[in-house]
Amino acid sequence: MPNSSIQLNEPQKSAVHYIKGPLLVVAGAGSGKTRVIIEKIVHLVRDRGLPSARIAAITFTNKAAREMKERLAKRLDAEKAGEITVSTFHALGWKILRSHHDELGYRPGISILDEQDSTTVVRDLLPEGTAPEMVRLARAQVSRWKNRALAAGDVPAQFESGGEASIWRLYERYEEHLRQLNAVDFDDLILQSLRALRDEDIRLKWQQEIRYLLVDEYQDTNETQYQMLRLLAGPEGRLSAVGDDDQSIYGWRGAQPENLQQLG
Numbered sequence: 001m002p003n004s005s006i007q008l009n010e011p012q013k014s015a016v017h018y019i020k021g022p023l024l025v026v027a028g029a030g031s032g033k034t035r036v037i038i039e040k041i042v043h044l045v046r047d048r049g050l051p052s053a054r055i056a057a058i059t060f061t062n063k064a065a066r067e068m069k070e071r072l073a074k075r076l077d078a079e080k081a082g083e084i085t086v087s088t089f090h091a092l093g094w095k096i097l098r099s100h101h102d103e104l105g106y107r108p109g110i111s112i113l114d115e116q117d118s119t120t121v122v123r124d125l126l127p128e129g130t131a132p133e134m135v136r137l138a139r140a141q142v143s144r145w146k147n148r149a150l151a152a153g154d155v156p157a158q159f160e161s162g163g164e165a166s167i168w169r170l171y172e173r174y175e176e177h178l179r180q181l182n183a184v185d186f187d188d189l190i191l192q193s194l195r196a197l198r199d200e201d202i203r204l205k206w207q208q209e210i211r212y213l214l215v216d217e218y219q220d221t222n223e224t225q226y227q228m229l230r231l232l233a234g235p236e237g238r239l240s241a242v243g244d245d246d247q248s249i250y251g252w253r254g255a256q257p258e259n260l261q262q263l264g
Contacts, residue, residue, distance in 0.1 A: 006035070006038075006039055006075070008032075008035070008036075008039060009032075012032060012035065012036050012039070015036050015040070015240070016039045016040045016043050017043060018240075019044075019048065019212075019238075021236070021237040022233065022237035022240070022241075023240040024218070024240075024241050024242075024243070025240070025241070025243075026242075026243060026244060027242070027244060028244055029244060033216070033242035033243070033244070034068065034071075034216055034242070036240075037057060037068070037214045037216055038068070038071050038075060040240055041055055041072060041075075041076075041084060041214065042072075042075045042076060044212055045080055046076075050211060050212060051083070051211075052076070052080040052081070052083040052084045053085075054209070054210060054212065055084050055085065055210070055211065055212050055214070056084070056210045056212075056213050056214070056232075057072075057084065057085070057087075057213075057215075057216070058087060058088070058089055058092060058213065058214070058215045058216070058229075059086075059087075059088060059215075059217060060089065060216070060217050060220055062091075064216065064217075065088055065091075068086050068216070069081070069084075072084060085210070089190060089221075089228070090186065090189040093192070093193035093194075093228070094112070094189045094193075096196055096206065097184065097188070097189060097192045098110065099196075100196040100199075100202055103199065103202065104195060104196055105179070106179075106182055106184075107182045109182065110182055110183065110184060111181065111182065111183040111184075112183070112184055112185070112186070112189070113178070113181075113183050113184070113186075115186065118139065118186075119135060119136065119139045121174060121177055121178070122135055122138055122139045122142070122170070122174060125170055125173050125174060125177065126170065138167050138170055141164070141167045141171075142167070142170070142174060143187050145168075145171060146185075146188065146191045146224065147187060147190075147222040147224055148223045149191065149194060149224040149227050151175075151191060151195065152171050152174075152175040152176075155168070156168070187224075190224045190225055190228060191224050193228060194227055194228045194231070197228060197231040197232065198231070203231055203232075206232055207232065207233075207234040211238060212238045212239075212240075213229065213232055213233055213238060213239045213240070214239075214240050215229065215239065215240070215241040215242070215243075216241075216242055216243075217242075217243055218241035218242060218243035219243035219244055229241075
C-alpha cells in the first residue's frame with residue numbers, strides 16, 4: 001500500500017505545489033531535494049490529474065534512476081509509478097534519437113560506440129605513430145565541443161590555436177566516419193536528440209509526450225543538456241529542477257553550474 005503522506009517543511013511544500021512556470025530549487029546536500037521531486041510527481045498525479053505516463057524525471061546515473069523509481073513505487077500505486085519515465089539524460093536522448101533516426105540521417109540499427117571504440121576511431125584518423133596522449137587529448141576536445149552543443153557543421157567563431165583548428169578538422173572527419181558506420185558516440189545521445197528537437201514538428205510531439213519534466217542534480221548539466229531541457233519544457237516552462245552549485249561533479253564532462261542561474 002503506497003504511503004499516504006510525507007512530512008515536508010514550508011519551502012519544500014511551496015516547491016511541490018508551484019506549477020506556474022519553471023522552478024529551480026537550490027539547496028545543500030541532505031536537504032531533501034530529491035524528496036521534492038518525488039513529492040511533486042505525487043502531487044501532479046494525485047492532485048493535478050496529470051497522467052503519470054506524461055511525466056519524466058531525469059537524473060545522471062542509472063543508480064540514481066533506480067533509486068528514484070523505488071521511492072516512487074512507495075508513494076504511488078504500481079501501475080502509475082511504472083508509467084512514469086525515470087531515466088538518465090542519455091537514456092532519454094537515445095529514445096529520441098532512435099525515434100527520429102531517419103530525420104537525422106541514420107539508418108535503422110544505430111550502434112553506440114563506447115569510450116574505447118570512439119578513441120580507436122580518433123586514433124585511426126590521426127597520422128600513424130601519434131602519441132596515445134595526443135589521441136586522448138583530441139578525443140577529449142571533440143567531446144567538449146559536443147557538450148557545448150557544437151556539431152561538426154557548426155564552425156566556431158574562432159579557435160584558440162592552430163592545434164585546435166586541426167582538431168576541428170579531425171572532428172569533421174570523425175563525424176563522417178561515424179555516419180558511415182551508422183554509429184554514434186555517448187555524447188551524440190544528447191547532441192543528436194537536440195538536433196531532432198530543433199525541428200518544430202518533432203519538438204511539439206515530445207512536448208506533448210512529456211507534459212512535465214523534473215531534473216535532479218541540475219548543477220551537473222552541460223550546455224547541450226541545458227538546451228535539450230529548454231526545448232522539451234516548451235514556452236510554458238513545464239520544468240522543475242533541483243541542484244546545488246557547490247556539488248557539481250561533472251566539470252570534466254562539460255558541466256556548467258551556471259545553468260542554475262540561467263534557469264533561475
